[in-house]
Amino acid sequence: MPRPAVVASVALFLLALLLPATVSGYGIRILNLAFISAIAVIGLNFAFGYAGLITLAQAGFVGCGAYVTAILTTSVGLSPWVSIPIATASGGVLAVLIGLPILRLKGHYLALATLGFNVSFVIVATNWKSVMGGTDGISGIPALTLGSFSLGTDHRYFYVLWTALAVATWVAWRIRASHVGLAMIAVRDDEIATATSSVGVTRIRVQAFALSAVYAALAGALFAHMTNFVAPDDFALGHSIIYLAMLIIGGEGSIVGAIAGAVIVTFMPELLRDLGSAYLIFFGGLMLLILIYLPKGLFSVAAALGRRLGMARP
Amino acid sequence: MSQQLVQLIVSGLAVGAVYALVGLAFILVNEATGVVNFATGQFVMVGCFVAVTTVVQMQLPLAAAYPLALTAMAFFGAIFYAIVFRPLQDRAVVTVIIGTVMIGIVIQNASLITWGSVPFRPRSPFGRQVVDVFGAAISAHALFVIAVAFLMIGLLYVLIYRTSVGARMRAVAQDRDAARLMGIGVDRMFVLTWVIAGLLTGTAGILVGPMWFADVNMGDPIALKAFAAIIIGGFSSVPGAILGGVLVGLAEMLGAAYVSSTYKDGIVFLIMILFLLVRPQGIFGERIGERA
Amino acid sequence: MGKKRTMTRRTVLAGLAAGAGVTIYAPRLSAQAGEIAVGAMVPITGPFNVSGQQYHFSLQMAQDEINAKGGVAGKKLKIVFEDVKDSNSVAVNAYLKVVRDLNPPFVFLSSYTTQNLATEPEVVKAQIPGMYAGGGDAMHAKKNPWLFRIRPYDGLQALALARHATEGLGKKKIGILYVQNDFGQPGALAAEKIVKAAGAAVVGLEAYAFTDNDMSAQLQKLKNAGADCLIAISYGKDGALILKLAKEMALNLPIVISSGVMVPAARNLIAPDELAGIYGVMDAHLGPERGAAVADYVKRFKDRFKIDPDPFGSCYYDGAMILKQVLDKVGPDRAKIRDALKAVKGYEGVTNTFTTDADGNMVHSLAVFSIKPGTRDPVFLRTIGA
Numbered sequence: 002m003p004r005p006a007v008v009a010s011v012a013l014f015l016l017a018l019l020l021p022a023t024v025s026g027y028g029i030r031i032l033n034l035a036f037i038s039a040i041a042v043i044g045l046n047f048a049f050g051y052a053g054l055i056t057l058a059q060a061g062f063v064g065c066g067a068y069v070t071a072i073l074t075t076s077v078g079l080s081p082w083v084s085i086p087i088a089t090a091s092g093g094v095l096a097v098l099i100g101l102p103i104l105r106l107k108g109h110y111l112a113l114a115t116l117g118f119n120v121s122f123v124i125v126a127t128n129w130k131s132v133m134g135g136t137d138g139i140s141g142i143p144a145l146t147l148g149s150f151s152l153g154t155d156h157r158y159f160y161v162l163w164t165a166l167a168v169a170t171w172v173a174w175r176i177r178a179s180h181v182g183l184a185m186i187a188v189r190d191d192e193i194a195t196a197t198s199s200v201g202v203t204r205i206r207v208q209a210f211a212l213s214a215v216y217a218a219l220a221g222a223l224f225a226h227m228t229n230f231v232a233p234d235d236f237a238l239g240h241s242i243i244y245l246a247m248l249i250i251g252g253e254g255s256i257v258g259a260i261a262g263a264v265i266v267t268f269m270p271e272l273l274r275d276l277g278s279a280y281l282i283f284f285g286g287l288m289l290l291i292l293i294y295l296p297k298g299l300f301s302v303a304a305a306l307g308r309r310l311g312m313a314r315p
Numbered sequence: 316m317s318q319q320l321v322q323l324i325v326s327g328l329a330v331g332a333v334y335a336l337v338g339l340a341f342i343l344v345n346e347a348t349g350v351v352n353f354a355t356g357q358f359v360m361v362g363c364f365v366a367v368t369t370v371v372q373m374q375l376p377l378a379a380a381y382p383l384a385l386t387a388m389a390f391f392g393a394i395f396y397a398i399v400f401r402p403l404q405d406r407a408v409v410t411v412i413i414g415t416v417m418i419g420i421v422i423q424n425a426s427l428i429t430w431g432s433v434p435f436r437p438r439s440p441f442g443r444q445v446v447d448v449f450g451a452a453i454s455a456h457a458l459f460v461i462a463v464a465f466l467m468i469g470l471l472y473v474l475i476y477r478t479s480v481g482a483r484m485r486a487v488a489q490d491r492d493a494a495r496l497m498g499i500g501v502d503r504m505f506v507l508t509w510v511i512a513g514l515l516t517g518t519a520g521i522l523v524g525p526m527w528f529a530d531v532n533m534g535d536p537i538a539l540k541a542f543a544a545i546i547i548g549g550f551s552s553v554p555g556a557i558l559g560g561v562l563v564g565l566a567e568m569l570g571a572a573y574v575s576s577t578y579k580d581g582i583v584f585l586i587m588i589l590f591l592l593v594r595p596q597g598i599f600g601e602r603i604g605e606r607a
Numbered sequence: 608m609g610k611k612r613t614m615t616r617r618t619v620l621a622g623l624a625a626g627a628g629v630t631i632y633a634p635r636l637s638a639q640a641g642e643i644a645v646g647a648m649v650p651i652t653g654p655f656n657v658s659g660q661q662y663h664f665s666l667q668m669a670q671d672e673i674n675a676k677g678g679v680a681g682k683k684l685k686i687v688f689e690d691v692k693d694s695n696s697v698a699v700n701a702y703l704k705v706v707r708d709l710n711p712p713f714v715f716l717s718s719y720t721t722q723n724l725a726t727e728p729e730v731v732k733a734q735i736p737g738m739y740a741g742g743g744d745a746m747h748a749k750k751n752p753w754l755f756r757i758r759p760y761d762g763l764q765a766l767a768l769a770r771h772a773t774e775g776l777g778k779k780k781i782g783i784l785y786v787q788n789d790f791g792q793p794g795a796l797a798a799e800k801i802v803k804a805a806g807a808a809v810v811g812l813e814a815y816a817f818t819d820n821d822m823s824a825q826l827q828k829l830k831n832a833g834a835d836c837l838i839a840i841s842y843g844k845d846g847a848l849i850l851k852l853a854k855e856m857a858l859n860l861p862i863v864i865s866s867g868v869m870v871p872a873a874r875n876l877i878a879p880d881e882l883a884g885i886y887g888v889m890d891a892h893l894g895p896e897r898g899a900a901v902a903d904y905v906k907r908f909k910d911r912f913k914i915d916p917d918p919f920g921s922c923y924y925d926g927a928m929i930l931k932q933v934l935d936k937v938g939p940d941r942a943k944i945r946d947a948l949k950a951v952k953g954y955e956g957v958t959n960t961f962t963t964d965a966d967g968n969m970v971h972s973l974a975v976f977s978i979k980p981g982t983r984d985p986v987f988l989r990t991i992g993a
Binding site: 049053055102103106108109110112113114116117118120121124125128242245246249278279281282284285286288289292293296 | 345351399402403406408409410412413414416417418419420421423424425427428539542543546550577578580581584585587588591592595
């Protein structure tokens with residue numbers, strides 16, 4: 002990524018800190034949801050954007066994080082500050098357990114296997130009433146507090162999410178530049194060459210999958226403490242597709258693109274409220290057009306635009 | 316007790332025959348054009364509702380309504396070829412998967428606006444007749460479903476393996492470029508493939524309407540089971556789709572009766588995932604065809 | 608070409624950015640002076656839109672009738688509708704939009720329990736009174752003092768189903784078939800308890816998934832377990848499938864079925880002979896026997912919207928009329944509205960008699976129907992109350 006773009010992104014990100022002061026109550030909630038999705042989509046970028054794994058399970062891992070923290074804070078009574086890290090890690094553990102066998106699969110086989118996982122997650126969450134609450138879900142999930150200071154309002158929680166997103170972005174950047182990140186991209190770009198050590202390939206794929214699940218689980222845990230309620234509905238297969246759509250709209254293989262895609266897709270229903278029942282027709286059609294005409298996402302357009310503007314100036 | 320078993324097996328066969336038809340449409344498209352069509356379930360739904368239009372809304376006699384609905388589905392396949400398949404055909408697997416998922420969303424919501432969310436119950440050619448099979452009361456329509464599904468599958472088999480058009484389709488499926496060099500109209504074969512997919516799913520849609528009612532949300536649950544069926548049977552095999560479909564149908568019925576009605580869908584997906592892990596080529600599959 | 612394309616892309620990006628800015632900053636909902644604006648969370652689009660339409664229509668009718676007679680507390684009543692589709696998160700967002708843009712004294716919540724459960728934490732924070740129609744017992748178990756239910760809760764429905772099967776029909780071996788979700792599962796367990804308490808046996812409890820198309824295995828299993836009567840807890844389409852299959856399989860058992868299948872859209876899926884031997888419960892009875900006021904309501908509704916009102920939606924008409932009385936009395940003050948709603952006693956609405964209990968439930972009975980032989984028409988049998 003060219004340096005001015007990095008500077009611009011960082012500046013924009015810092016500028017976002019001013020938003021709660023100026024934005025009305027409803028807009029801040031949508032921003033919060035966008036930030037939570039952005040964390041999940043940055044994660045998805047490891048598996049899909051870098052390692053090229055077609056996964057339709059991201060919502061399942063978001064659900065894993067959300068449910069683990071929900072159960073630990075309500076039934077067990079842990080503090081959210083303890084349960085959120087546990088929930089985040091649990092996403093990674095689950096991903097390794099599932100990933101070790103299924104990541105030997107490729108292409109649409111992997112898509113179907115991960116789809117099967119997401120469907121199964123919802124079936125279990127719906128039916129395991131004693132632990133996961135069935136379709137009634139789990140309520141009474143506490144909001145975050147600092148001492149006696151509640152972070153429960155959307156305006157305060159914005160700063161929690163901003164910090165989480167900043168850290169998540171920074172970590173993703175570091176991983177991208179490390180040999181782990183390079184190995185992931187190598188797996189995607191030239192599987193045959195890297196496949197000379199096929200044990201290594203599976204290991205890198207599992208790493209990418211687990212990282213993606215860790216981000217997803219963190220997003221889920223943060224979601225649970227914002228809504229104070231979780232139910233299977235929010236983690237169904239359709240949401241996995243939305244996460245993929247966010248990444249594709251923003252531009253796969255790009256962290257900034259992942260964030261931009263999450264923000265755009267989260268705000269889109271608000272922008273297009275007047276379409277009413279035609280909204281999903283428009284959304285699906287738009288996605289198809291992006292896939293056909295802008296396969297690298299809107300971010301590639303922005304980058305091209307940035308380059309043009311950069312060239313135009315002396 | 317045995318009467319219960321007959322009941323379950325016939326119901327399972329009827330359900331399984333539908334999955335087999337849908338699975339076959341999926342396999343046919345994947346083998347011949349290399350596209351994994353995640354909108355297949357929506358094809359079935361559209362087929363079902365086109366029949367609702369001809370049977371219920373236009374009040375045509377079935378002898379006219381069914382052919383008209385199937386003709387419409389053949390066109391639907393051709394239109395899908397033109398506006399979805401052609402722009403996506405040479406893209407990466409993932410682009411095609413997401414693309415067909417998205418077009419599925421478009422189709423489903425357009426149908427919701429067109430036909431509304433109130434379900435319909437189109438009539439069956441056999442009315443609500445019930446037949447006695449070894450002491451079990453079976454609806455004549457369920458037997459009709461089994462018969463027509465296997466007839467369609469037989470016709471497809473003859474077309475692919477016993478006609479010159481089928482030979483050309485197989486040539487295109489094996490090696491597109493070589494087929495082109497041999498003077499085969501590759502694009503024409505592609506159109507034909509999508510038209511046949513429209514006909515297979517259209518038949519499935521017509522068959523399920525009187526049995527399960529027409530509902531715009533019916534597509535995805537059927538497609539999920541059909542996916543499970545072809546993974547179990549084999550992703551690139553016609554007999555595999557049939558066996559897989561029947562197995563899933565039976566697993567659903569017998570699982571609900573003898574294991575747990577709560578977890579019967581879980582059982583199907585568990586079997587599917589076990590197959591993916593242990594034998595991803597399925598029962599009949601010869602190769603794991605990863606096509607980019 | 609390159610230049611032109613960039614220009615369009617730039618326009619697109621600028622448009623997106625501007626649009627995002629507009630949505631973040633501009634509240635789209637607003638109340639005018641001289642109006643009292645309240646919110647209503649309605650599934651206007653998506654798969655729930657049939658029940659949503661009834662809800663939408665009955666509130667529109669209530670609003671116009673109230674305003675034609677001088678409004679509420681000397682002001683015009685304005686009901687601001689927000690679409691909650693079929694998703695929890697959409698419902699929560701819709702609620703927050705209404706609450707924060709409009710700052711209303713009152714909000715009608717969804718008729719779907721999970722959506723209300725998801726919204727409930729925000730009601731706690733916002734402290735705005737509301738009425739809702741979702742039946743799930745998990746909702747009133749929250750004991751949220753701001754929320755009031757304007758239709759029978761699911762536990763009451765389970766009670767009516769179980770009572771009618773045991774005491775009403777005198778059956779001793781009951782099989783229960785239920786849809787596997789927040790509606791069917793607790794309902795089935797509650798019905799099981801009541802059946803046992805009535806001295807009858809539950810010979811089997813069988814579930815099916817909401818998307819299932821064939822419940823013959825479950826029906827067969829219950830029959831083989833020796834059931835002499837079935838209780839079915841279902842929605843509309845799945846309930847219709849159950850009745851169709853039961854007839855095909857010649858089960859020949861009386862079936863007592865929950866209210867979803869009794870709405871006209873679902874009953875029209877079922878042939879009259881498939882409805883023979885069926886007993887259905889409904890939230891309310893809107894037949895002419897109920898008197899002139901109800902008959903007039905049905906006529907007004909039908910004249911305006913060209914469809915028959917159903918009890919699921921009509922309870923919102925009653926809710927709006929109760930709200931009018933309350934607003935006339937205490938004005939748009941949230942805590943006072945809440946207290947006045949708590950004190951509602953013996954209000955005669957078109958659907959039911961409304962009396963608020965400690966859990967915020969305002970309705971305490973429902974009606975049992977049989978089907979007139981050879982038709983799809985329900986025949987009122989009796990009322991069962993808690």
